[in-house]
Amino acid sequence: MTPALETIGLTRAFGAVTVADGIDFRLAPGARHALIGPNGAGKTSFVNLVTGALAPSAGRVLLDGADVTRLAPAARARRGIVRSFQITSLFRNLTVLENVTLAVTERHGAGGGMIRPAGKRRALIEEAWAGLEQLGLADEAARPVRTLAYGRQRLVELAVALALRPRVLLLDEPAAGVPAEEAGRIVAAVEGLPAELAVLIIEHDLELVFRLARRITVLVAGRVLMEGSPAEVAEDPRVREVYLGGRRA
Amino acid sequence: MIAADPVAALAARHRWRWPEALPWLAAVAAFFLFPGYLALGAQILASILYGLSIDLVLGYGGIVTLGQAAFFGTGAYTAGLLAAHGMGAPEPGLIAAGLAAAALGALSGLAVLRLSGLAQLMATLMVAAMLQSAADKASAITGGADGLQNMAVGKVLGLFAFGLYGRTAYLYALAVLFLCFLGMRALVHSPFGRSLVGMRENAARMTALGAPVFARRLIAYTIAAGMAGISGALYAQSTGFVAPDSLGFDRSGNILVMLLLGGIGRLYGAFIGVPLFMVAQDRLSDLDPAYWYFWIGLGLVLMVRFARGGILGLAARIRRE
């Protein structure tokens, strides 16, 4: 079966630091796949390379078998490569509902319309609203994002990503540092995603990883150390040494 | 208190509200109340349009520019040269000026918008400075530093001549401003306008949503340039004169001050900041010709200290409390 997402020999360095060292990676359709590794391993850089935010020095990115390496980041997003940001990246002065409505509007290809008022496209706003309700954010819909607590902002971050109805979803530490209630919501949302959607989740909390992921890739210093089922990864002595040894306290 | 229904509130954002009638009522009232100041009034109205163009690029688009006069002056010279060469009909002149300035906006935007921060600021400055020095040098065409003087501007609608008291100029400027404002208002409430605000807030996020950030900014920059050009043409036609300072730094800088004063990114900031600044300039330069700019500067410092969002920002804050 053609992978939903594939990278071939993806490589990139920042000066002397190689953040991606010939990464060959496949994400199957419907995958629940975790990417783990110590801080600075290159996990976020990998997401940046896949979305196009970072240009590789070598290697290719394929979406459903089609080469997207030369596509601009926005074009890749329109094709369904969607990410959430490790460092919350939202429209802080806009309301929660506006944040998600912007995403819905772009997904419908309506973001360039210059004549009809945005408010008249009520269906788009309703769709955004439905996304908020699903994540328990409806009560905060009219509040500027900047006034929300961190955990709630992380939920908005997820709501914005989901509003794009991704084909491939890359979640960069969606629940790190988030209070239990919101973390629970995030996990529930990920568990409730459509079965055919391919999900890659970067996460430090191994308990969460084992709960969500059916496959795990371990990245160390820009290289794939191993890939396997959660059981295989848990038993691998190299993983224990490298990953657990370098893990954040 | 949070609105009862956030969906309905967002869906109603573009609806007209009664205070939006105030600037127009004030403008009509001023026509009857200050018959001796209509020439100044026409310049104020043209400058409000110029302020709107700044609000579009900077307030909504988040594009920092110190060279909007490039477009203002291009519009002024386009209308001026047409009128000096026997094509003095004001309406076609206005349209030609808007198109010329928009074309320059699109062209220079291709370069300017690839930059960011200080480099972008310098690039906008350079475009205007280059044009100003070109207008200065090409005296055979532009009249050089003396300005373009032999303009023969025709009648508005073929009926109303630009007279000494500025009645025609005032009403003409008011009508043009109103039409342009309707367009601008529709634009900022459109999905395109909302996405501009998104890009201003967080361009990387808009890209991740799939929005073509560069293309949309270029469109906004081009439209704003066209508006500035129309404003320059209004100036040229109502004064019958164009000089290189229409492309100058003062022209780019003062309008920023006026908009900051009124409130930026709020659509109505220009309607407050521009008249306030220009009337203050007119009065203070009479009362205190040497130091009038000092008083404006002082006002600005106080505003930045106590009312970041300009007068409109302050008003919104007071209303919320």
Ligand SMILES: Nc1ncnc2c1ncn2[C@@H]1O[C@H](COP(=O)(O)OP(=O)(O)O)[C@@H](O)[C@H]1O
């Ligand atoms: N834009 C950048 N410029 C220079 N170095 C960077 C940049 N982005 C990341 N790095 C470096 O690349 C390495 C990998 O970073 P990152 O991909 O964020 O790791 P992870 O997400 O696994 O913690 C780190 O050493 C980081 O300092």
Ligand SMILES: [Mg+2]
């Ligand atoms: Mg990271």
